[in-house]
Amino acid sequence: MLIYLASSLKNYQINSKIADFLTQNNYKCFLPQRDTPQGRHKLTAETNIKAIQDSDIIFIIGKNLGNDTSSETGFAKGLGKKTVLLLTDSELEIIKKSIMIFFLVDTVLHLSSYSELNPILDILDHHNLDRNNFVNN
Secondary structure, eight states, rough: EEEEEOOOOGGGGHHHHHHHHHHHTTTTEHHHHHHTTTTTTTHHHHHOOOOHHHEEEEEETTTTTOOOHHHHHHHHHHHHHHHEEEEEEEHHHHHHTTTTHHHHSSSEOSOOOTTHHHHHHHHHHHHHOOGSSSSOO
């Protein structure tokens, strides 16, 4: 299973932590800021588009949500990819105001913090991506 991690570059530490966690648990993770040539815009975009096409699931980090992450999410949904929005209490109210993102994703996974990542394994291990199984929908 290949997981594409859509997130702001501002979240470098969080993104790296989640990508490392997934890799340590035997999942392949494509992290654009790590896996694409930065500064070469066309090549970066082409590489990211191909990675989204090849991915099985897209994880969207709710912190610092911006235009690029929103575009990646919309593209992934247009391809029929499963999408999971990861967020903590601090992002919940802000994201609920981003109606298109909040209601476009298949699953909203509410984490107590970005240090507590085990709930991610629960949904991956059980392929349980039904939005109705998660709190704060």
